[in-house]
Amino acid sequence: MNRPGPDPLTSSTFSQRAHEQLGKPFLRRAVPKATDHAYNALRDRFRDHDYDALREQGRRIRADAVEHLDEHLATLVAALERNGVSVHRAADDARAREIIRGIVRDAGGRRVVKVKSMASEEIGLNPALEADGVEVVETDLGEYVVQLDHDRPSHIIAPIIHKTRGEVRDSLSRVAGRELPDDAAALTGFARDTLREAFLTADVGISGANFGIAETGTICLVTNEGNGRMCTSLPRVHISLMGIERVLPRLEDLAVMLPLLTGAGTGQLITTYVSLLSGPRRPGEPDGPREMHVVLLDNGRSALRGGAYQDVLHCIRCGACQNVCPVYRQVGGHAYGWVYGGPIGAVLTPLFRGMDAGGELPHASTLCGACDDVCPVKIPIHDLLHGLRSDRVRGDAAPRAERVASSLWSLAWSNPWTYRASVTFARVGTRAAARVPSGLVRRVPGAARWLDGRDLPGGPRPGGRR
Amino acid sequence: MRPRIDPARLAAIAPTELRPGEDAVARFVAEVEAVAGTAEVVARGDAVDAAERAVLAHRPLRVVLAADLDARREALAGRLETVGVEVVHYEQADRATVAEADVAVTGCVAAVAATGSIVTGGAAGRGGALIAPVHVCLVERRRLFDGLLDVLRALPAIGVGSALSFQSGPSRTADIEKTLILGMHGPKAVHVVVVEGDADS
Numbered sequence: 001m002n003r004p005g006p007d008p009l010t011s012s013t014f015s016q017r018a019h020e021q022l023g024k025p026f027l028r029r030a031v032p033k034a035t036d037h038a039y040n041a042l043r044d045r046f047r048d049h050d051y052d053a054l055r056e057q058g059r060r061i062r063a064d065a066v067e068h069l070d071e072h073l074a075t076l077v078a079a080l081e082r083n084g085v086s087v088h089r090a091a092d093d094a095r096a097r098e099i100i101r102g103i104v105r106d107a108g109g110r111r112v113v114k115v116k117s118m119a120s121e122e123i124g125l126n127p128a129l130e131a132d133g134v135e136v137v138e139t140d141l142g143e144y145v146v147q148l149d150h151d152r153p154s155h156i157i158a159p160i161i162h163k164t165r166g167e168v169r170d171s172l173s174r175v176a177g178r179e180l181p182d183d184a185a186a187l188t189g190f191a192r193d194t195l196r197e198a199f200l201t202a203d204v205g206i207s208g209a210n211f212g213i214a215e216t217g218t219i220c221l222v223t224n225e226g227n228g229r230m231c232t233s234l235p236r237v238h239i240s241l242m243g244i245e246r247v248l249p250r251l252e253d254l255a256v257m258l259p260l261l262t263g264a265g266t267g268q269l270i271t272t273y274v275s276l277l278s279g280p281r282r283p284g285e286p287d288g289p290r291e292m293h294v295v296l297l298d299n300g301r302s303a304l305r306g307g308a309y310q311d312v313l314h315c316i317r318c319g320a321c322q323n324v325c326p327v328y329r330q331v332g333g334h335a336y337g338w339v340y341g342g343p344i345g346a347v348l349t350p351l352f353r354g355m356d357a358g359g360e361l362p363h364a365s366t367l368c369g370a371c372d373d374v375c376p377v378k379i380p381i382h383d384l385l386h387g388l389r390s391d392r393v394r395g396d397a398a399p400r401a402e403r404v405a406s407s408l409w410s411l412a413w414s415n416p417w418t419y420r421a422s423v424t425f426a427r428v429g430t431r432a433a434a435r436v437p438s439g440l441v442r443r444v445p446g447a448a449r450w451l452d453g454r455d456l457p458g459g460p461r462p463g464g465r466r
Numbered sequence: 467m468r469p470r471i472d473p474a475r476l477a478a479i480a481p482t483e484l485r486p487g488e489d490a491v492a493r494f495v496a497e498v499e500a501v502a503g504t505a506e507v508v509a510r511g512d513a514v515d516a517a518e519r520a521v522l523a524h525r526p527l528r529v530v531l532a533a534d535l536d537a538r539r540e541a542l543a544g545r546l547e548t549v550g551v552e553v554v555h556y557e558q559a560d561r562a563t564v565a566e567a568d569v570a571v572t573g574c575v576a577a578v579a580a581t582g583s584i585v586t587g588g589a590a591g592r593g594g595a596l597i598a599p600v601h602v603c604l605v606e607r608r609r610l611f612d613g614l615l616d617v618l619r620a621l622p623a624i625g626v627g628s629a630l631s632f633q634s635g636p637s638r639t640a641d642i643e644k645t646l647i648l649g650m651h652g653p654k655a656v657h658v659v660v661v662e663g664d665a666d667s
Contacts (some may be wrong), residue, residue, distance in 0.1 A: 034644045045481050052620035053479040057471070064468045083628070084646070141650060158641065165643045183647035196597075199651070200565060216622065225577040226637040226652025228594075232629065233592035234561075251622070252471055255615035261484045268615075269481055272501070273652065274632035276621075282628045286557035286591035366574060 009349070009357050014364050018335040019195030027162050027332045034161055039374075042044035051263075058260045059378040061253050065245070069305065069313075071294070072214045074248045079217025083279030087294045087364050092121035100125060100206070100239055101132055103293050107237045109134060109203040113195075115221065115228045116140035117208025118156060118317055119241045119297055121339040122352070137198040139227040141191050145171050154333030154341065156319035161334050176354070195227075197259035199209050205231030205289070209242035210261065210306025210316070212294070216251050218278045219294065222262065222271040232277055238289040240277070244296050245313040258317065260376035264320035300352045308387050310346050314377045321371035321381055336361060343371035349385045355392055362388035430449050470642045476547035476615055482580050483613030490579040490612055491660055494605075497582025502648055503656040510663035514541045515605060517571055520548065520602045520657045526568035532594035532595040534573035534586075535604060537631030542571065556594045570653075575624060577605045577658075580613040583634040586656060587621070587652035601633075601653040 008017060021027060037158030042051075065072055074295055077087050088103075104112060114120065126136045126147070136149040142159035146152065148171045151157030162166065166182060172187055173180045180190055209230060211220040219240045221228040227282075232238045248257060262268045283379045304310055322328045322342030333341030338358065340348045346365055348360035371381040379445035414420040477483040484493060491507055497504040508516045519539070521529055526541040529551055531539050543553040554563055556570075572594045576585040586595065586601045595601040599655030622628070648654050 030643070037644060049481050050479045053475075057476075057479070060468065076571070139651065140641070141639045157616050165645075168642050184642040187642060188639060188647040188650060196565075200561065223635070225639045225650035227650070229592065229596055230651050231629050249468070252615060252618045255471060255476060255613070255618055256480065258614060259480050269497070269634065270634050271584060272634050272638055273635070274583075275628070276630040276632075277628070278512065278626065279628045284589060285627055287593045288591070288628050295667055311554055409548065462601075 005388070007443070008334075009339075009353060011374075012337065014335060014337065014360050017337055018364070021331045021335045024332075025163070026164050028330060030164075031155075031329050031332060035160060038138070038265065038267040038320075040321060042109055042263050045267060045269055048204070054256065055376055057256045058376055059314065059334060061248065061256055062316070062377045062463070063311075064212055065247050065249060065308060066305070066313045069245065069247065072249050073244060075214040076212050076217065076247050077296075079214060080212075080279075080294055084282075084292070085279050086291065088293060088309065090295055090299070092299050093297075096123045096241065096295055097125060097128040100241070101128060101297050102289075103237065103239055103291075104129060104134055104204050105132065107204055107291070109237065111135045111198065111202045111346055112137065112204045112206055113198050113202040113227075113231045113235060114138050114143075115145045115205070115207035115223065115231045116153075116159065117206070117241055118339060119208045119243050120251050121153065122299065123241070123297065125241070137195065137202070139195050139198065139217060139231060139236075140223070140225060141188065144191060146196065152339075154343075155322060156226075156317050156340065156342075158223065158302040158319070162334065184294075199227075199230040199234050202231075202235045204239065205235040205239045206239045206241065207231055209240045209247055209294070211245055211248045211254065211257060212242050213251050213254070213276075214247055214249050216278060218251065220248075220254060220275050221275040221277065222258070222273065224266070224268075224272045226273055228275050229262075229273055230458045232275060232289070236289055237291045238277070238280070239293045241294060241295045241297055243301060244298055246316075259320050259353065261316050264319040264374065264376035265318040304351060309351055309377050309384055311345070312351065312384055314379050315348075316377060317344075318376055320374045320376060322414050324369060324370040325373050326370070331364075336364070343381045344379075344384065347381060347388065350388055350392075355395060359388070359392045362386075362392070365435065372376055373418050403420060471615060472549070473615055477613070480576075480614075483615060484580050488612075489665075490610055491607070491662075493577040494577065494582060494610060494658075494660065497580065498635065498656075498658050499582075500582045501582055502638075503582065503635040503658060504661065505658040507541075507660040507662060510661055512543065513659060513661045514538050515660045517542050517602055517604060520659065521551075521569050521600075522549065523572060523653070524569050524600045525552055528554060528563075528567045528601075529596060530554045530556050530564055530567040530594060531572040532570070532572035532586075532590045534554045534575075534588075534590035535571060536573065536592075538573075538604065541636065556593060561657065565597050567598045569600040569602060570595035571602045571604070573604050574609060575626065576617050576620070576631060576661075577610045578612075578614060578617050579610055581632075581634055583632045583633050585617065585621075585630055585658075587630040588625065592629045595653065599649060599653055600655045600657070602657045602659065605658055607660060607662050610660065 155161045278303040280292040366418040369382045495505040639650040
């Protein structure tokens, strides 16, 4: 099940990956169809409520959690330990893998069932466990298909948004050893029966954590399929891998954060299942794991505190910014080359993987700001993207022409009359260019590379947003 | 210190709370139905009848009953056994037996009107209605909370045990081309019986 081949982020460019994805017409139909559904459901849900005010509350809760992270983490750790949970701290991905491998080994674990977890994708957990001879079974339907296909999830909450029913049918038919019907209900039923066996026989369940509640020592997990409950109820050991920033100070904070997460993610009022897990089986309870472990993953997170990018730690991984991003909607998640795609991925990847590997991703954006408008915790994604672009330019990682252009642009947009002049110039310029056959424009010296993959539609009038 | 959440303010901005004056039972039933569950409201004396009807509608061979049905468990077990249904008490059965059950019947720790959620777990365990394809849940009116904020504030005092599960309708997935399918890993059908009246069972 190991993912074969080199790391896409370092072995290819965004442009190469995007071109490959643009050759898949299904992707460009599927992504808008699926994501518009979530967005319309959200609007419908909040028709009579002030969604923007709820987002502001969510922003404050997340900002407070991250601003006082040390204090809240100390409270969380103490409460978890009071609840009988073993807490582990992992400074980086290698340490997190080592800790989890150790827990599985000590438990004599041969078979692991997993709930979809972006943090586990981030640390490359499955290949590490498989190298120890442990069978790892992803139990979210989409993530299961991703695993069968040695693929990668292409959306934070809809991992196989890029796959057709026919492709899913082919993958599941290989497992079945027979041709399954071309019908979503039948395919789902087959996966249900196959995974049922895994749930009932697994030794260890591994999940992420949507939130960790400090005051009560509780891990909160949301799912729609019910695999979160299965993985944390049936195996004798439960391990939760939690990014340190996912702490919430109080249980009642969920009254704000849950509707924001599920509303922004899928447009639901609440996901079908919300599990609140506060330790292993207690005396007098009829079931539950004998051991519960929480692995607190830093992996570059605390280094962002106090810096220009601290706000990215407010992210609750809902996927809403992907859904509205005009770039993501065309190229899908795989073009971003690592675990997190879309606008938030274009911020997280250079911060977590370094500017050399991920520095071009902030440029894979139109800076239209649609992500800011939908982010349920009001992360200024557009500002973060812009900041990363500036850092890259200052850090010499960008071509010289781009550095000069960026300085001029910065100068021009720092006062109103030069801003208006620049927009007028751009409008006149692009209109003129739009009249020229595109083949000729692309022959303009120095412009060919920049114009590859761009259109010149003629530009808007000054004004517009902001 | 960040101030606590203001309930009145939250009700104006979050659809997971009730509006002032809104009827909790009516909203609960509507929300359960909105997420593809079914619900009915019965008088205190009719709770066992309603549960029996809901169970038998699925023609089960084996039914799992959870401990949080309290005194109603024996009554319901007797009725079901009379008509030839095998009855299993969850905490006394092994996993293989539970895994083969057709219907699970549980009580609940709490329920949430604004979201159509039942909250199970605590001392009754995590797995009573985990595996069976049908879940019938009895909700005492006094356990029904208005919205998420009320229930989250009440839970620590209720005593929640090691795990709680909020469940809103049947298990679902839309991973394959966004086609909605009910019954992925959890129940395909969820029926909620709201029991009116204030006295404890």
